[in-house]
Structure formats: C-alpha cells, structure tokens
Amino acid sequence: MQTSEQTVKQTANPWYKEFWFWFVMAIPLLAIALGIAMLTVSIKGADTLVRDNYYKDGLAIRNDLSRDYKAKDLQLAATIKVDNLTGDINVKLTGELAQFPAKLSLSLVSPTIPDDDQSLLMRHIAKGHYVGQLKQQVKGKRYIQLETIPTERDKYTDNDWRLISAWYLSNEQETISLGSTTATATTETN
Known part of the structure; x- marks a missing residue:
C-alpha cells in the first residue's frame, strides 16, 4: 500500500511546469515588459518642438515682422x-x-x-x-x-x-x- 506522501511525490510536477504558476506570473511579467516598452518610446520619441525659452522666442517674432x-x-x-x-x-x-x-x-x-x-x-x-x-x-x-x-x-x-x-x-x-x-x-x- 502506498502512503499519501508517496502519492503526492509521484503526481506533483516541478514549479516551472505548473500551469497556474505561469498564469499568475503572466500579469506582473507583462506589466514589466509594457513598462519598459513605454519608457523606451517616451525617451526616443521626445517632443523636440517644445522650446525651453518660449518668452525669448516670442520677442524675436516681433522683431522679425519688419x-x-x-x-x-x-x-x-x-x-x-x-x-x-x-x-x-x-x-x-x-x-x-x-x-x-x-x-x-x-x-x-x-x-x-x-x-x-x-x-x-x-x-x-x-x-x-x-x-x-x-x-x-x-x-x-x-x-x-x-x-x-x-x-x-x-x-x-x-x-x-x-x-x-x-x-x-x-x-x-x-x-x-x-x-x-x-x-x-x-x-x-x-
């Protein structure tokens, strides 16, 4: 006769082969991947049209009208x-x-x-x-x-x-x- 301890050892898979582990971990892993992707897009696609000194640029426009x-x-x-x-x-x-x-x-x-x-x-x-x-x-x-x-x-x-x-x-x-x-x-x- 087998004991319950032996039955558990025979039917239990390693953690990396368990479906529920990957189902639960998919959400945090997806969040990390999307966060890295958004950070990359925001750094590479920075808005270059915004000027630092818009007040000085505005004064220059007045001078150009001549x-x-x-x-x-x-x-x-x-x-x-x-x-x-x-x-x-x-x-x-x-x-x-x-x-x-x-x-x-x-x-x-x-x-x-x-x-x-x-x-x-x-x-x-x-x-x-x-x-x-x-x-x-x-x-x-x-x-x-x-x-x-x-x-x-x-x-x-x-x-x-x-x-x-x-x-x-x-x-x-x-x-x-x-x-x-x-x-x-x-x-x-x-």
Whole structure:
C-alpha cells in the first residue's frame, strides 16, 4: 500500500511546469515588459518642438515682422513651382526691387516632424528667376518661407525681406503663389 506522501511525490510536477504558476506570473511579467516598452518610446520619441525659452522666442517674432512689412512695401510676390519627381524648384519673383539678390533662402518647414524640414539655397539665373533642388520629396503640410540671406549671421538690415505662408503639397507638381497679403496653391496634372 502506498502512503499519501508517496502519492503526492509521484503526481506533483516541478514549479516551472505548473500551469497556474505561469498564469499568475503572466500579469506582473507583462506589466514589466509594457513598462519598459513605454519608457523606451517616451525617451526616443521626445517632443523636440517644445522650446525651453518660449518668452525669448516670442520677442524675436516681433522683431522679425519688419522683414514682412518690407516685402509688403516692395509689393513682392513669388510663384514657386515644386516638382517632387525631379526635385526641381523654380521661383519667379516680382516686385519693386532695384536689384534682385544673387541668392535667396527657401525653407520648407514641417509643423510636426523636424527631420522633414528643408532649407534650400535658390540661385538667381535670370531677372527674377531662381532655381534650387530638393534634398528629398515633400509631402503634406509645410510652412514655406522665401527670404533674403543676411550678410552676417542673424543680423538683418533694412533691405532684407521675407515672404511666408502655409500650404499642403499633395501631388507630384504644385504651384504656390506668395504675395504681400495672400497665398494660394494650385495642383498641376499631367
């Protein structure tokens, strides 16, 4: 006859083979794994759009408006043609300029993804015509800024100006018109 102690020894499995042990331990182990995953995502996906010194940035915006007023006084308007297939950008600038600048800066800024921002140097090829090349395709909403390049770093003179607007690029070819008061975008189809 077997004793109850011998029966227990024969039927009992080791702890790591027991279903209920793993059923109970799954919840804390899952919580630890999800916690590590959330911590990793929060560290790698930090919001880079938040600025530390927003008050100072706000004061700088007030100073920049003088260039916008200068563009309005000169009655500047620009037609920008973007070709996402070839990467070509053509700018036709009109207005009451005594002399067209040799180079202009064109910035295409994404409102949410800083890695998608592009800053291009536009070269003057003919009276009021400028050309440049995209580094990568541009899709979605962008803030566009066409401006003169300051002679010294971040020191603008009374002759410096800029045209700014927001637009949404949806197709391969797009034409954007920037003016002193309005901006429009039209899509070209082949």
